[in-house]
Amino acid sequence: MKTSFNILLFVTFLLFCTEVQTEYPTEVKYWCGKPYIPKNKFFKNIQQLKRDINQCSKQATFDSTSKDSIGYHDTFSPSTIRLPPTREPIPFVPNLSNGYTATFRNQPYLSTDSIGSLVVTVTNTTSTIVVKASLDDGTEILAATRIKIEENAVEVPFSLANIAPKLKAYDVKISFYTKDDGILVHTTYSKLYHLPTGPKTVKIDRLYGGIFTSTNETIFPVGPYVDVGGWLAKGNIRANLQTLKDLNYNIISPDPPYPNISFIHQMFQAADEIGGIYIQYSFRHEYTNTQKVFDQVNQFKNYSSLLTWYIADEPDGEQWTNASAVFEAYEVIKRVDPYHPAALVLNCQHSAAFYADSTDILSTDVYPVGINTFHSTEYSGVCGCDNCVGNFSLDIPKRTQKYMIDLDLIGRGLIVKWMVLQAFFDQNSWWERAPTFQEIRAMWYISIIYGYKGLMFWRFPFILEHSTRDQITNLSKRIKDLSDYMLSMLQLSPSHIIISPDWNIYAGGWISEDQKTFLLIVVNDNKEFFINFRITIKDLISLGLLYGVDKTDCGKESQVFIENGIFEGNLKAYEIGIFIFGKMKPIMETCV
Known part of the structure; x- marks a missing residue:
């Protein structure tokens, strides 16, 4: 399939730790491609095993000139990914964009829309360039247009008149030329949806980052993952959703399993009636079953309160870069319902480029508060916050900068990004204490500064001090008020x-x-x-x-x-x- 990186060549360099690949017992698990020892597992030579694992679980390094590499096919799709024969690769991301990125702003466009806009960033020049765009059949949709580049994103409008509405995306070729002599300097591809009007539609603003809901609100999503069985499904569903809205949340991600299909319909119906509280519907335990994905998208796609389809939660953790089912689920969702965006969350520092083509909204979760990077009762220091040092003012920027570097390299730097933050602790695993309100507030604002256009947190009901819960409510209100500025500038x-x-x-x-x-x-x-x-x-x-x-x-x-x-x-x-x-x-x- 053609994308902005249809010639993507991920070259995988193997970690130089032969024991990890060949001699560890099956009880040794992996997270983000790195081994760890689950709790309550016993080995004869446990000290040697721990030393070997911990040695390979630190910040991984690799030699980009190494000959020990395995390549992927040049078409980056689930059917053609050739996976490496080891569980511990670090993807090397080649420079496919040459500093040029382009995507379409308020997608999906509808047949009632007359104007679209192309959003362009160029990082390797601050001069004027020429850009033009055409469909894969050669139809020109944007004539050669001069734009001045100053490192910020630039918007270029174009007419939708010559693009017939249909349910399948168009592949659009975007070409960049020098302004004076018209020399072609780069070509990239992007998907354009121009759909028949009718179904409930949620659009993504890829310039300012907001979400246009099917009820004509523009929102900066702020809200928690919610325990379904332990809270949402208990008592009155409508009253529980109203409680969440009263806490100044405009989105929730109900964390399955759901009790039954009837509950899901009741949940959407109640949210529709209340208004202003939107649902990210999760397939996190079922995305590998594409028939279930197909059936449930068909059942729930017409609710006004549906905001996003949540494909998977940390598929890169256990599966690393072996989760082709994520791509398959995404293709099913877009085929059945191209009117709503799909989302997923990643946990690993080196995985963003691999999964960027399997989602419309790319999230990551960073849970750095109260961790011990030298010892853990369960994870041996490699799970839950990949490559974290336990300082959110370092860990959030580090994760973000790595993601942005990799996404820019493959031409996906304009994908909308959400952050999932810590509002919990778990003394039985890795997180010895809960974040204070001051830490929560700083994490939220640092994430916003680093370009995240949605904030979610794990999870409600919170195991936090009562005063901290109250302050989160006030903080959510303040972010909502600030969004009037952030989503219009x-x-x-x-x-x-x-x-x-x-x-x-x-x-x-x-x-x-x-x-x-x-x-x-x-x-x-x-x-x-x-x-x-x-x-x-x-x-x-x-x-x-x-x-x-x-x-x-x-x-x-x-x-x-x-x-x-x-x-x-x-x-x-x-x-x-x-x-x-x-x-x-x-x-x-x-x-x-």
Whole structure:
């Protein structure tokens, strides 16, 4: 199948640990391609086994020039993936995009839509380039168009008039040329859905990151995974869903198994009646059974409260890069219901590129609080938070940066990404303590700064302090209010924001299309230190003086300024700064 990386060649380099591949007992399990010892398993030579496993379970390294490699076929689809003969490969991701990425913005388009838009990023130049697009039959949908590249995403509109609506996606060829002599520099492919109008439809904004629901809301998804058997299915379903909405959640991911089909219908019906609470329907235990996937998509696809189909939960954990069933389930879902997006969550640091073509929304979960990376009663330090060091201000950026590097290399950097965060502890396994509210809040905002457009967390009902639960409710409300800004403005490239000093200070910026409004979020992730900081925003240097409101402390707003792109401020330990700027002097209003 043609995709933006239809010539994708994953080269797999084997870890240089021969005992892992040939001599470990069957009781030794693997997670993210690395071995661990399940609890309650006993071996004759347990100390030697532990030493061998732990040696191979640290940050894996490989030599990109190694001759010991196994390649995949050039067409990246489940039927043609040639898997390596070992459980411990690290995928080497080649540069297929050459810095050029393109996708379509508010998909799927409907027959009532007249205009579409192509979103383009180019990271290897800051000059003007020419882009054009055509269907696989040669029909031109975007004539040669000059666009100016400054590392941020650029939107290019085009007419849908010559694209006949149908249920199957079009393969679109997107070509990039030099502006002066018209030399072709890169070609990529992307899927375009132009569907007949009728069924309930959920669209993805691949420029700003929002989700357009079938009830015409634009949302930044915030909500928990919910225990079905232990909570949601007990008592009155409608009352339970109303409780979740009252806690300021706009999405839930019910964690199966479900009691029965009747319960699922009641759940959707109640959510439809309430409104504003959307459901991510999970196939996490059944995605390998494509007939069940087919039947259930057909049964539930017409509910207004359906937001996404959740294909799998951490398929890369046990299966590593051997989960071809994920691709098969995705193909079934898109064939039966191209009107809703599919989603999945990954747990491993090196797996994003492998699974990027099996989902519309790519999530990852990072659970770093309270872990012991040297010893675990169950996981020997390799499960649950792959390659984590137990510091979320390091672990979230590290996972994200690896994902972004790999996704950019294969031309999928514009895929919408959600983060699943920790709101639990489990002293019987790996997580010795629960995160504090300050840690939860910092994790949420650091994730937003790193470009995640949805926040979910494991899981409800929370095993947390009562005060922490209350504060999560307030935090969810604040994120919802901020989403009015974040989902209507372009998030700036991290390279456009320079922080000094940058010691545990994180900052993200969003700017409106007319450059009249700017949102700045700053996190001081120092647990003990008050920090003075200076931030330079490249996009604002030419705009002169901007007036702003410091909304860090609700009820105590104050005026702030950006002059010639420079903002100076300070934050207390673990404090989150929220600043909104414009060309006019601000009116003090209710804190967001």
